[in-house]
Amino acid sequence: MAAVEVDDIVVHRGPEAAVDGVSFQLERGEVLALLGPNGAGKTTTVETLEGLLTPTEGRVRVLGLDPAAEHAALMPHLGAMPQQGGVYPGARAREVLDLVAAFHADPAPPGEVLERVGLSHKARAEWRTLSGGEQQRLSLALALVGRPDVVILDEPTAGIDPSGRLLVRQLIADLRTAGLAVLITTHDLEEAEKVADCVVIIDRGRVVASGSPAELMRAAGSHEIRFGAPPGLDTAALGKTLLVAVDEVAPGEYVVAAEATPSNINALTGWLATHDLPLADLRAGRQSLEDVFLRLTTITGETPVVRVDAARRPRTPQR
Template sequence: MRTVRTPSGASFRNVAAQPGPEQAVEVTELVVRFGDTVAVDGLSFDAPMGAVTALLGPNGAGKTTTVETLEGFRRPDGGEVRVLGLDPVRDHRRLVPQIGVMLQEGGVYTGIRPIEILRLYASYYEHPHDPGELLEQVGLADRARTTWRHLSGGERQRLSLALALVGRPRVVFLDEPTAGIDPAGRQIIRRVVAELRDQGVGVLLTTHDLDDAQRLADRVLIIDRGRLLASGTPAELMTAGQSPEIRFAAPSGLDTVALSARLGSTVVEEQPGEYLVSAEATPDTVAALTSWLAEHGIPLGDLRAGRGTLEDVFLRLTREGRP
């Protein structure tokens, strides 16, 4: 058993660091249909233990359906899935004590208090976390006796995370873990997720917050229409297939024709105040750009050279092939 000390001093022990299968999740040619609609279409991927895997995709991409299948709430129409080497449907009773599921909302009696519901959930497990320590871990120690209905949306999210962890899971499924959470709460959740990874827990999260994915994930999977479009580390995805370019922010309405002539490369305003230069980010080109802006008294709000963000990659991949 391993003990991690949080900044607040609370112990966060987890038995998940015990030896286990290399893969937390294995998905092979998964197909899930709803009538004539194919929600998941031959999807294959794996998610290792001791790593954070982010499953990204636009609304309707098949993320939730895939995760529900992994949790044992849906049967595949084709292919197979395994969690900790177990079939989530056939081996459901063996698997449930070993996984934690964080939902976005719902399923909690509005008059119950955080300490009460954590104690209730803890009673379902043989070796649960201490409820008080978990509340401190997610920054809710001072809200232990506040009813659910009086918690903010972000506080409810953090309590949902604590509920997912109370049974010391070896694999955790997180659905939009930082949705609606303020910056301080987001930092708490990011810290907890990083600690889970360090303890050897397999974490699979779905999120629309691409900054979260870029900061937290060891591996990113981008899916659309139930199919895998790309996978890799955030750094790999942000550099693969990138054309030489410079992006910068400045007041809207710049004379892009004059700037293009100065740089010898095409400059376009992709959206108000956001510009793209189709050129390699050499020192000479960057110097020419900043010099031109300085000559015209134009402030530079942001400058990115050499690679795009994960959001750039996500938008490019999910737009391709769409009408």
């Protein structure tokens, strides 16, 4: 049995379906990144896993329990970090951690948890005096102090400085090693690429891609070349030279609809050299997770669906 099973759920917020047929699984000892643009349905999905919302269709199980119907039984085993807030402004860091620890039968020592998130020196500081990044790390500590089996982290590195992000990433890796099931939401695609074993991308309430970061990047193919150059290039002339379409997707950023072969790269750089134009950057071959994300999450038109090897992608539960 998977730690988290989401089977074709539909969740409404008012008359509209905020989530419309989402399915994925999360195993113990895995990190799953749930990605999507604002309004895609990530928060609705997370709140359904936490038992705060009930799907109108489909099935959700966390550790074999219905998060809404069996909420009290699930809570001792689930650690949830909200995106922001949730702590009384005048509460001191160690006090609020002690309070939450007292709700659990076998909590982790609060002092050790504060040290793990790099806040030992802020034990007596009030919540309102903490920086945004420090508040995020204290929220993470509150999610972990009960020794949960499943951890849900909503934007865990939002507002955190680079050293703090490294600390959080290592903590997530440690949770995986300890056999916990970890679900994160993030807008930091580089972070997802580094920490996640599997990725589920949702757009407009539906899953548009699922698989490991490497699989999704391979599935996107290498049939384009991206480069930077001065804005306003004669893309028609360059396209005639390369015998493919060339588009300026943003000022000074270009996409060539051609496979990243040595001959195509040579033709591109040769054309730029002939016209005495600088090359700002060049990305060829495997796309980044951000490239995949931007391609799949659109604001107009049909959103394509990417599927990868069924043996590796998050599995769809059997009905």
